[in-house]
Amino acid sequence: MSVVVVGAGLAGLTAAADLAAHGLDVTVLEARDRVGGRMRGIEVAPGGWVDAGAAYLGDRHTALTALMTGLDLKTTPATVDGDSRFALGGDERTRPGRFPPLSAVALGEMFDALDELVRTPGLDAPWSAADAARLDALTAAEWAGEHLRHPDARLFFPLFLGEMMAADPADVSVLHMAFYLRSGGGIRYLNAFEGGAQEHRIAGGAHRVCERLAAGPGVRVRLNEPVRAIHQDDDGVTVTAPAGSLRADAVVVAVPPSLAGTIDHRPALPAPRSTGRTAPGCAVKVHLVYPAPAWREHGLSGWSVSARGPLLSTVDDSPADGGVGVLTGFVTGREAHRFSRLSEDERRERAFAQAARLFPGLPRPIGFHATDWVGETYSRGCYAALFGPGDWLRLGPHLTTPHRRVHWAGTETSVEFFGLMEGAVRSGHRAAAEIIATYR
Template sequence: MSGRTGPSAVVVGAGIAGLTAATGLAARGYRVTVLEARDRVGGRTHGIEAAPGAWVDAGAAYLGDRHTELLALMAELGLKTTPTTMLGASRFALDPDPSADPGRAATRDGRFPPLNAVALGDLFEQLAELTAAVHPEAPWLTPDAERLDALTAADWAEQQLRHPDARLFFPLFLGEMTAADPADVSVLHLAFYLRSGGGLRYLNAFAGGAQQDRIAGGAHQVCERLAERLGPRVRLGEPVRAVHQDADAVTVHTAHGSHRADVAVLALPPLLADAIDFRPGLPVPRAGDRTARGCAVKVHLVYPEPVWRDHGLSGWSVNARGPLLSTVDDSPAEGRIGVLTGFVTGAEAHRFAALTARQQRAAAAEQAAQLFPMLPEPIDCHVTDWLNDPYSKGCYAALLGPGDWSRLGPTLTTPHGRVHWAGTETSTAYFGLMEGAIRSAYRVVAEVLARG
């Protein structure tokens, strides 16, 4: 395979990790082919044109000043940031009683909910202690890792959280941070996720935090511009079925043909990677029996303008009942329309995803109007169901359940012969974020070059 034309690589997956890896290898003389199952590039970034020339992020969206590799890549691609608008008061509908009037939401300055401050302070203190104890590069080496990895976040909350306000808020917080139901993730994964992302305070913050900015015009542009550079080397509509190796090469089989190369880079979520036929087989699977899909459905309600701002509201809300467990103002900077983005996460995502499109729109619009009574009828509604997306199997990232880190963690990035692994789930820095995806790609490029 190597020779006068240079070494070759097949990259599976045209998300941020795959395209960044492909670009890096191509720049170093590799003949690169990128195989993407979808009819678009972008992976778990996806842009929706909510109005002519006005794009919103249906997938990954936010970044902060610590996301240095993403910011550097954006600068190289000519992309700018736009601040996440958070001016004004927040709305909180935190009565879990189904008979309660959701229109009686509380309005508060800032984002701290109108719950018992001591109870929430104790919750955050316990989470901070767990986070500080995690081994940042090898979570399975964390002190008491076996116990923490066997315990679900739901079990931990049952044992540790005494005050009803802490018990109420914990799943809402977890859903916002990780798109997880507490029963789906281990305590070790929860603590690692917070540590990996820069800590609880940084991950949860807009100004000065991980949600400070968005990419002007949409995060999908990162992949589109990388793909433009690669040109015809990116092949869409080619889901990979099998990866077979022999002494000389690796062959990647799709529904449309086979691609033989010196190395393969698989930039796929673990659940997708495990569905591929590997020969020889993987010594350790990419996912376990308890590995779950990230439970996220994203809803964009489009209005003629962001009318909530005229009433001193930021568009931010937190809600004990769904479908929209939180909302945020994602209106384009140009101000031509108002976009209220709702996040449906955890167990609520499963319920919402089972509704018809008409039912989804009606439920989301009704709840938004209860939270923000000044709203007119939305002029449009876009629902992006990542939970049931066949080529993502969840978002923001895979949820590592009980036992996953202990069993799968040590081989997270270990090459399988000529097969190398990329993707945000393989990064112990900024796991689940765009920054983690890029860092995983740089690691893979270095690995491939090192093998010669």
């Protein structure tokens, strides 16, 4: 029994490892010249790695944690000790903790209103949620216009959504926003470092999970093989990639939904996997490398939030073993589109200038990396696909339904921890289990 897995991201490789462990013959075809997809490491100093893509996980991410244990990978704590910096009005301010210097009442009301949405019954299958049709027709921007009266809440809402989902509020339906926040464990869990979804990083870089899976027993990965066509007949499937065609008994497609739709499927897919309203999450992740994490000497955590970009938030991502200090900057939503259009020199100078304003007294960085996920052909944005108005009702019921011998994986096919590494792992296990149950 042979299986082709399309996409060597975390979902595809998890599925491949499970299938290989059951004695199936598995080939993974990967479009890029590396494995890992939205998980990618950058070595900023000898032995010091940072994450250009996914980085953080929490204790509720049990499938990922179990996978890492099996691969002998450890976590390292994410660092947020010290005061934060905020640039939300005309000036920069230092405050203890991460709560912004805005009206606590206004932000409290905003989070209460979001919490109420997150409690919408049936969100675990959003297309059948109570009031799904109304919530799916409305964008998060329209919802904010209706529900957020205080200027501080209106200022903070897009920053919050950018940080949580790399989303511009105009791009996502209210149903998707509510689902995403619920799927990730609720607003407080998703947003928290200590005890939350950002509590740990993966020692040595998140990409190591994928590298170790790809090197595992029975998993054969072919790089630089973008799959163009998947044609099924009565006896099996032909998968076509640049180096030729492969025959298999079943296929796992583990690529983001908008990319899955660009593959020529025969018979044609019974339902689309994305629509014109399905937006890519928009994030450029920036790393500023310093000789040392000198902000810590000033009692600062490296955490900042700014109303104006490019760096809408920063966090201390200094590698535990690298000696250097690293500030990671997140450029998200609309700001990411603007930043994406700049030259490398312009990006560097704007990021350096903003970091200098936020953290006065730091030397000029010795290194700069900007990873533009918006422009990545084989990701088309991040952190994950954003379902726009109408998408959940139209796409939701079909996202995981096999198309004859073609099974679906990828973080966007997981209703638990959608968009996160944890969702990718769970989807990979599910797709492999479907094949094992169907064909063995």
